[in-house]
Amino acid sequence: MLAENGENWSQWADAFADRLAARAVAAEASRTLPPETIQEAHDAGFFGILAPAGVGGQGVTFATFMDVVRRLSRGCASSGWTLSFLALHAWMLAKLGAEAQAVLFKDGAMPLAPAPLAPTGKAKRAAGGFRIAGRWEWATGVNHASWVLVNAVEADTQEFRFFALPIGQVEIEDVWHVSGMAATGSQAVVVRDVFVPEHLSLPARQMAAGASPGEALHPGSTLGYPLRAALALVAATPALGAAEAALDYYRDRMRTKQQAFSGGARQGELQSTHLRLGEALAEVNAARLVWEEARQALEREGPNGAQASVEIQVAMRLAGAQIVRLANTAVDRLAASAGASAAMLDAPLQRQLRDLQVMRGHVMFDWDRTAILAGKVALGFPTTPADLL
Numbered sequence: 001m002l003a004e005n006g007e008n009w010s011q012w013a014d015a016f017a018d019r020l021a022a023r024a025v026a027a028e029a030s031r032t033l034p035p036e037t038i039q040e041a042h043d044a045g046f047f048g049i050l051a052p053a054g055v056g057g058q059g060v061t062f063a064t065f066m067d068v069v070r071r072l073s074r075g076c077a078s079s080g081w082t083l084s085f086l087a088l089h090a091w092m093l094a095k096l097g098a099e100a101q102a103v104l105f106k107d108g109a110m111p112l113a114p115a116p117l118a119p120t121g122k123a124k125r126a127a128g129g130f131r132i133a134g135r136w137e138w139a140t141g142v143n144h145a146s147w148v149l150v151n152a153v154e155a156d157t158q159e160f161r162f163f164a165l166p167i168g169q170v171e172i173e174d175v176w177h178v179s180g181m182a183a184t185g186s187q188a189v190v191v192r193d194v195f196v197p198e199h200l201s202l203p204a205r206q207m208a209a210g211a212s213p214g215e216a217l218h219p220g221s222t223l224g225y226p227l228r229a230a231l232a233l234v235a236a237t238p239a240l241g242a243a244e245a246a247l248d249y250y251r252d253r254m255r256t257k258q259q260a261f262s263g264g265a266r267q268g269e270l271q272s273t274h275l276r277l278g279e280a281l282a283e284v285n286a287a288r289l290v291w292e293e294a295r296q297a298l299e300r301e302g303p304n305g306a307q308a309s310v311e312i313q314v315a316m317r318l319a320g321a322q323i324v325r326l327a328n329t330a331v332d333r334l335a336a337s338a339g340a341s342a343a344m345l346d347a348p349l350q351r352q353l354r355d356l357q358v359m360r361g362h363v364m365f366d367w368d369r370t371a372i373l374a375g376k377v378a379l380g381f382p383t384t385p386a387d388l389l
Contacts, residue, residue: 001043001044001045009049009060009064009067009068010067010068010071012044012068013067013068013071013072014071016040016041016044016072016075017071017072017073017074017075017076018075019037019040019075020037020072020075020076020079020080021074021075021076021245021348023036023037023076023079024075024076024078024079024183024348024351025345025346025351027076027078027079027182027183028078028182028183028351030183031176031177031182031183031185032143032144032183032185033078033079033082033083033141033143033144033183033185037079037083038144041083041086042110045058046068046083046087047083047086047087047090047110047112048087048090048110049064049065049068049087050062050065050087050088050090050091050222051087051090051091051094051105051110052094052214052218052221052222052223053218054217054218054221055094055101055104055105055108055218056105056107056108056109056110057090057091057094057110059221059222061222061299062222062225062230062233062234062295062298062299062302063295063296063298063299065084065087065234066233066234066237066291066295067295069083069084069234069237069238069241070237070238070240070241070244070291071241072084072238072241073237073238073239073240073241073242073245074241074242074244074245074248075245076183077181077238077239077241077242077351077352077355077356077359078181078182078183078184078355079183080237080238080241081140081181081184081235081238081359082140082141082144082183082184082185084234084235084237084238085114085115085140085141085234085235086112086113086114086140086141086144088115088230088231088234089111089112089113089114089115089141089149090110090111090112090113091222091223092115092149092162092207092227093105093111093113093147093149093164094214094218094221094223095202095206095207095212095213095214095215095223096164096199096200096201096202096212096213096214097199097213097214097217098213098217099199100164100199100200101214101217103200104147104164111146111147111164112141112144112145112146112147113141113145113146113147113148113149113164114139114140114141114142114145114148114149114186114189115139115148115149115150115162116136116137116138116139116150116151116189117151117231118136118137118151118363119151119152119153119160119204120134120135120136120137120151120152121133121134121135121136121150121151121152121153121163121191122134122152122153122155123152123153123154123155123161123163124154124155124156125154125155125156126195128197128198129195129196129197129198129200129201130152130154130161130163130195130196130198130201131193131194131195131196132150132152132163132191132193132194132196133191133192133193133194134150134152134190134191135173135188135189135190135191136150136151136188136189136190137175137186137188138176138186138187138188139172139186139187139188139189140184140185140186141184141185141186142167142172142185142186142187142189143185143187144185145167146166146167147164147165147166147167148164148165148166148167148169148170148189149162149163149164149165150162150163150165150189150191151163151204159203159204159205160203160204160205161201161202161203161204162201162202162203162204162207163196163200163201164196164200164201165191165194165196165200169191169194170189170190170191170194171189171190171191171192172187172188172189172190173187173188173189173190174187175187175188178358179354179357179358180351180353180354180355180356180357180358180359181354181355181358181359207227208226208227208228208306209224209225209226209227209305209306209308210224210305210306210307211306212224215305222302224302224303224305224306225298225302225303225305226301226302226305226306226308226313226316226389228313228317228364228388228389229298229308229312229313229316229317229389230298230302230316231364232316232317232319232320232321232364232365233291233294233295233298233316233319233320235320235359235362235364235365236291236319236320236321236323236324236364236365237291237323238355238359239287239323239324239327239328239356239359239360240284240287240288240291240323240327242327242331242352242355242356243283243284243287243326243327243330243331243352243356244284244288245348245352246280246330246331246334246335246348246349246352246353247277247280247281247284247330247334249347249348249349249352250277250280250334250338250349251277253338253339253342253349254266254267254268254273254277255268256268257339267339272337273337276333276334276336276337277334279330279333280330280331280333280334283326283327283329283330283333284326284327284330286326287322287323287326287327287330290319290322290323290326291319291323293319294315294316294319294320294323297312297315297316297319298316301316310377310383310389311377311378313389314373314374314377314383314389315374317364317370317373317374317388317389318370318371318373318374320364320365320370321364321365321366321367321370321371324356324359324360324362324365325360325365325367327356328356328357328359328360331349331352331353331356332353332356334349335349335350335353363388364388373387
C-alpha cells in the first residue's frame with residue numbers, strides 16, 4: 001500500500017505516469033490496460049482511494065483524487081480515465097447496504113466494476129430481489145472487472161435502479177474499436193434474465209445523492225456527494241492532464257525541430273509557432289482554472305448531497321464540459337502546427353488529440369446540451385430527468 005512505502009499520492013502519480021506513458025502505445029494496440037498497470041494501481045491501494053476506510057478504502061477527498069487523476073493522465077489519458085473510473089465505481093458500490101458490502105468488499109478487497117450509467121436494462125420484481133436483462137454501453141474497464149454495476153428500469157414503478165452482478169453473470173461484446181481512448185476497453189455488456197438479490201441493488205435516486213445505506217454506515221465520508229456533478233469533474237480531469245502533457249511535448253519539440261525550406265531555422269524561432277503556443281497556453285491555463293474552481297466547489301458543496309442547489313450542480317456540469325472543450329481546442333491547435341512527424345504512432349501528441357476527440361463524445365460533455373441546460377437554469381426554468389442532475 002502507498003502509506004507503507006513513504007510516498008504521497010502526488011509523488012506516486014508522477015512516477016506512475018512515466019510508466020503509463022511508456023506503456024501507452026502497447027495499451028492502445030491491445031485495447032486494454034496492461035496487467036502490470038492494474039497490478040501497480042492495486043498495490044498502491046489506488047482502487048480504494050475514494051472508498052471510505054470502513055470498507056478498506058483510503059477515503060481521500062475528491063480534490064486529492066482529481067489531482068492524482070490529472071497527474072496520471074499526463075502519462076496516458078486512457079489509463080487515467082480507466083483507473084479513475086474503477087476507483088470511482090468502488091466508491092459508488094460503497095453506497096450499498098451492509099449485506100452487500102460484506103460481499104463486495106470482502107476482506108478489504110476493492111471490487112473492480114465498470115458502471116455504464118444509462119438505464120438501458122429492464123428489471124422485474126421476484127421473490128427476494130429482481131430479474132434483470134439488458135445491454136449496456138460503455139463498460140469502461142470491464143476487462144479487469146470482478147463485478148458490473150448496471151442501471152435498469154423497474155417494470156412496476158418505472159423507476160431506475162442500480163444492480164451489482166458478478167462478472168461471471170454478464171456477457172461482454174467486443175465492440176470498442178475506436179480512433180481514441182482505445183485502451184479503456186469500453187466494451188458493451190449483456191445480461192440475459194439474471195436474478196439479483198435485493199441487497200445488491202439500490203434505487204438510482206439514492207445512488208445519485210442522499211440517504212443511501214452506505215452513507216449511514218460511513219458517516220463523515222464523501223458518499224453523499226452529488227454523483228453526476230462529481231462524475232462530470234472526474235471524467236473531465238483526464239482531458240486536462242492530456243492537454244498539459246501535449247503542451248510539454250510541443251514545447252520540447254519546437255526547441256529542436258527544424259522548419260523545412262527555411263534554411264535550417266528552428267521552428268521554435270518562428271512567430272507563428274509563438275502564436276500557436278501562446279494561444280494553447282492560454283486555453284490550457286483557462287481549463288486548469290475552471291477545473292480548480294470546480295474542484296473547490298465540489299468540496300464545498302458536496303457535503304450537501306441531494307440538497308446541493310441545482311445552480312451549483314449545473315455549474316459543475318458546465319465546468320466539466322468546458323474543460324474538455326478547451327482541452328480539445330488547445331491540442332487541436334498544437335497538432336495542426338507540430339508537423340507531419342508528430343502524427344507518427346509513437347508520438348504522444350497524435351494520441352492525445354484522438355483521445356480528446358473521443359472524450360468529448362461522452363454525454364456529460366455534449367457542449368450544446370450542457371450549455372442549453374446552464375442557460376435554462378440561469379433563466380429559472382425547471383430541469384427534467386433528461387438533464388442528468
